[in-house]
Amino acid sequence: MTLPSTPQEETGGIAVLQRTADLLSVTGGWAAAGCILGLTGLVLAEIIVAFLARFIPAMPSGIGIGWEYSAYLMGSSFLLGAGMTLRAGLQLRxxxxxxxxxxxxxxxxxxxxxxxxxxxxxxLAVTLVRLALRTYGYGEVSQDSFTPLWIPQSVLALGATILALQMAVRLIAALTGRPLDRPDLGAATAIE
Known part of the structure; x- marks a missing residue:
């Protein structure tokens, strides 16, 4: 995956750090889009199953893990996309x-x-990483689907880590007078 190039590619350690954080943020953004697609598919499947259950008596009225996985996917999409949103300057301010x-x-x-x-x-990143490691160590699973909880918690920790890195790079950019936002990374435009 490559990023759109900036009008003038900068060199130096800070520029490399910014490009690395940008690449991780864009990758997280694509993963967030995948989570949104998965969430949409899960909701549509839930609707279809509920509709069919009206006509087929043996069919369950819903997908047992629908709410649980919807929550995992929504939280993951939020945190995985937050770094790219920050860098693109599209966060609420x-x-x-x-x-x-x-x-x-x-x-x-x-x-x-x-x-x-x-x-x-x-x-937030350190806390979520510790939570995922603790949950992995204890072997905790969800009550509904028996999903090992460290899996969705790891995705949340990854998203929070990407956001923390992007925020730290933003702090360095603010200290050194570099541009803070990179609008070309945005998937939308800011609403004024």
Whole structure:
């Protein structure tokens, strides 16, 4: 998988770090899209089974693991796509603060938000990795489908780790005056 090239490819350690984080974020974005497709297929299958159950008495009225796997897929899509959303500049923001004083405080607010975001996302990633490892160690499974819980938890931990890396790279970019957003990575446009 290759990323769209920027108008001027930068060199140096920070540029390599940004490109690596971007590649991981785009890969996570594609995985998130796969989760959304899987979720859509699961919901459609649930609807079809419920419809057919009205006419076929022996058919169950739903898919037993539908709700459980829907939750796994929704959480996974959210966290796997969050890094790409952040880098593309499509995350929800309070723009009124950035525009206050005609942008005089924008750099300081970006730096503060990147610092806070790095700390919070790093904590989330470490916590989810520890949870997945603990669950794997204990061999815990879900009650409905007997799915080993470390599997969906690992996907969540991966998404949180990608987001934390992208947030840390954003902090470095804010500290060094590099561009923070890369709109060409977005799958949509920002709604103003």
């Amino acid at each position: 309070v723009e009124i603060l950035l525009r206050a004083g005609r942008g005089r405080f924008a750099a300081a607010l970006e730096l503060f938000s990147a610092l806070l975001g790095t700390a919070l996302c790093g904590f």
